[in-house]
Amino acid sequence: MKCVWVVPKGQFAPVVLPCDLVQQDDDVQSDAAVITHLKPSPPLPTLQGKSLLISELTDQQIITRRQLIAGTLQLSIGISLKRSEATCNRCGNQDQEQFAMFDCYWCGRNKCLYCRSCIMMGKVTTCTPLVHIPVAEPFPKTRLSWHGLLTDAQKSASKQMVEILQHRTNNELLVWAVCGAGKTEMLFPLIIEAIDQKKTLLIATPRTDVVLELIPRIRQAFPNLRSIALYGGSEERFQSSPLVISTTHQTRRYFQYFDVVIIDEIDAFPYHYDDSLRFAVNKAAKPSAKFYYLSATPPHSLIRKLKTNNQIAMINRRYHGYPLPVPSLKWIGDWRTYVERGKLPPKLTAWMNRQERESDRQLLIFVPSINVSERLESIIARKDIICVHSQHAKRKEIVEAFRHKQYHCLITTTILERGVTFPSVDVFILGAENDVFTIAALVQIAGRAGRSLEDPKGDVLFLHDGTTIAMKQAVKQIKRMNER
Amino acid sequence: MSSCLYCQKAIEEQLSWDTLFRREYRRFCYACSQQMIWINTLHCSRCYRPQADSAVCLDCVRWENSTYWSSKLTRNVSLLSYNEWAQDFVARFKFRGDVVLAKAFEQELKRMYARNFNQHLIVPIPLSEKRMIERGFNQSEVLARCIRTNITDVLVRIIHEEKTSKKLRWQRVAGRSRPFEVTNQKSVMSKNVVLVDDIYTTGATVRKAATVLLEAGATSVSSMTLFRS
Secondary structure: EEEEEOOOOOOOOOEEEEEEOOOOOOOOOOOOOEHHHHOOOOOOOOEEEEOOOOHHHHOOOOOOOHHHHHOOOEEEOOOOOOOOEEEEOOOOOOOOEEEEEEEEEEOOOOOEEEEEHHHHHHEEEEOEEEEEEEOOOOOOOOOOOOOOOHHHHHHHHHHHHHHHOOOOOOOOEEEOOOOOHHHHHHHHHHHHHHHOOOOOOEEEEHHHHHHHHHHHHHHHOOOOOOOOOOOOOOOOOOOOOOOEEOOOOOHHHEEEEEEEEEEEEEOOOOOOOHHHHHHHHHHHHHEEEEEEEEEEOOOOHHHHHOOOOEEEEEOOOOOOOOOOOOOOOOOOOOOHHHHHHHOHHHHHHHHHHHHHHEEEEEEEEEEOOHHHHHHHHHHHHOEEEEEEEEOOHHHHHHHHHHHOOOOEEEEEEEEHHHOOOOOOOEEEEOOOOOOOOOOOHHHHHHHOOOOOOOOOOOOOEEEEEEHHHHHHHHHHHHHHHHHO | EEEOOOOOOEEEOOOOHHHHHEEEEEEEHHHHHHHHOOOOOOOOOOOOEEOOOOOOHHHHHHHOOOOOOOOOOOOOEEEEHHHHOOOHHHHHHHOOOOOOHHHHHHHHHHHHHHHHOOOOOOEEEOOOOOHHEEEHHHHHHHHHHHHHOOOOEEEEEEOOOOOOOOHHHHHHOOOOOEEEOOOHHHOOOEEEEEEEEEEOOOOOHHHHHHHHHHHHOEEEEEEEEEEEE
């Protein structure tokens, strides 16, 4: 698509219009060019709402001349070039190797650049404008209410969160809560208060599983609030709502829209590592937005940054008041060779048998890789034991079935390390010495056990072939949390 | 350190004699290259369907038994088997539009052309106007330009059909629709033509294109594709 600067008849201010929307009596001010090369450059967008590709617009969202002139719709540059250095304005990519050139038919056989980094969400090219459209916010007419109870620890953290909402200078709060402290419930007073003040909320999390876990709980608590869930393949991406629960990737489709941004599991991969996801969340937030970071294992840099201003809310008791289960370290020898040869490590069999005999709980077994999870499933070959991992086609269904106790045991990779709750489970980690099990991951995994009031205990076993520093540190951290 | 063109993970070079003497650099990481299945051993001698012997496969026999379709296509040659990895590759290359991925097979496509169709006229399968606007590029043309940069426009697609990937075999084979038209008869006259496409599934598309090319005076029509399902 090519664009041009035009002063429409009867207007004074020039606007950028696509060439096919220019009318005869318009005063054309510039040469037609693709939006990246238009001179002078179009202004930075100011419209708060969604930022979409033309291919992402619904049938109701048509780019009209009237809207562009009135400013209720804006076009902005998809890929900017500065001294031949390209930046993708949708995903923030600046790695020049992640841009490629192609013969583009959209703008008449130009050599267009496109961004490879976010191509799985649709193609941004030098000739593709980002369309900024406002979003209608269907706020509920009456004040929300929630009748659940919070513990004293939850209440005080909750109060701190609501206070930040009104605070003049502090825009950030770290909520440092042990696994099973009841983080979701602590958010409810904040949600009620924000919605009451007509503020839009985003709950962003790196994992699809966490989105799927959160959304029914929030809908159940607030049936009057139409909240939406966004993740790859979600059907709700065309809807709008004042409360959006989204994977960090999907927030890229918003532009300066949210007043309140809650980032769950701040330390979880990939948010922790990936600058592009940080870019996505910051882009979706209004410049004045309040940020809440939720974690059981926050990174040190964040603690150091927020400690001085009293911007940390600590909750070191689980909502039911029982201590965190402390993991026991058990050596099981060279388990990998057994698995490679298609055999079950004898010590694992012994531990599994004992668990089944002595405990009424279900069993979660964490393994270091997808490969191991599949091997183990086929070696055990029992109908009530199944594996799940990120590449699994029925991932959603299996986790749901396990929750409904249709399986005794679930073998999983680290995808279920955080954010998911099963009422009564014992937890094994097979190969706890592996590098994927960092301190944070081990603490999180141990935190899957003993989460319900009915069954506040659970056994956690680190089955390993040699202790690591991470394992020892994780146990130390859990014990320290229990002492406070 | 280079990174894999497909999955963007770093390629770990394992130092060997190969590293010293190989002229081409690696474009895919080990994990991705492991998943590609090159068709280089046994396949149907006519359409390159991977199979246990090199006899003419049943599908080709059926095509040749039909009076209408018989001897339209001389033969087909393909590079890779259309497995699960290939499906993801095509989804990303064609439907998402990650055009640069074609470059990964440039050397192999050139080699395949030189070995099988030297001096043939290269004709990419065209897209309809509607599909061009939707995609912004023609995947067959991108592949053809990997072999040779200047390509003459010979064919157009005048009928916009439903995506063949969404049709069943009998729907593809039974139809005798004529979606293609030759625009440049002079350049086709008495030439051996090789059609270029991304996938050969039933061979209906290339045969429909071959029909009009033969009518326009081409001596023979063959096809080469990146994938063979």
